[in-house]
Amino acid sequence: MFDERMALKIRLEQLADSELNIIREFNKEREKIFQRLKELDLAESDQKHEQKEMIALTTVGSHPPVKKRRGRRSENLEELRDEAITILKAQNTPIRGVELQRKIEENTGKKIANMTTFMVALEREHPRVRKLGRGLYIYDYEN
Template identity: 45%
Template sequence: MFDERTALKIRLEQLADSEIRILQEFRHERDKIMQRLRELDESSDQQMSKAAPKTINVGKSKKMHAAALSILQKKLEPVKGTDIQSFVEEETGFKVANITTFMNTIQRRFPEVRKLDRGLYIYEKE
């Protein structure tokens, strides 16, 4: 005979089975997420160690800027960018990768330095 009590017992067993299955699914998803987080951490650690040698040498920039300013201050007429580049490289031993970008940085830091024409720079005391 099938009564309410038997039906409730069967439903309780079904709930227990469902509960176990759902917990297993959650556990499985949690493991997958943790594994992916570990992978991301490892890749970011590798990228950080690769990026470490690319530190900016502030002293290098200051030396290069000082050399460029000194040639501009010594000469009273406009100086070609290529002349500034070769002078900076001779004085400091550091290569100027892009003279236009280099001089734009100097112009931002030192308003006395002005670009007259294409590739010509001058130091003007105010």
């Protein structure tokens, strides 16, 4: 006996089979796309490698590439150090590192990333600059 219930069950089974077939087709297509992308990536990396080799071959005999230094170096650092010395000389009493940093940055318009490191280097370069205690600096005229 074939009734509506049986027909609906059969149709559900057909839909499930169709879904599985469609999912398989999508997965096959997805795999083909991924494979082609891998091929393109390999070809692109090979091409870049060849370009680098050509550049290297054309620059043989010329000077090696010059490495650029990062960060603020000589001219900025000298300006900051000179300003620190000027401020310390003008100050008769010990000055806190935070205040010194603020004054230097105001006067030069440049930032000091690490004040402790900056002051340690300054103390090495200028023996009259002394650290009295925790964060207190002074220019020692008697030394």
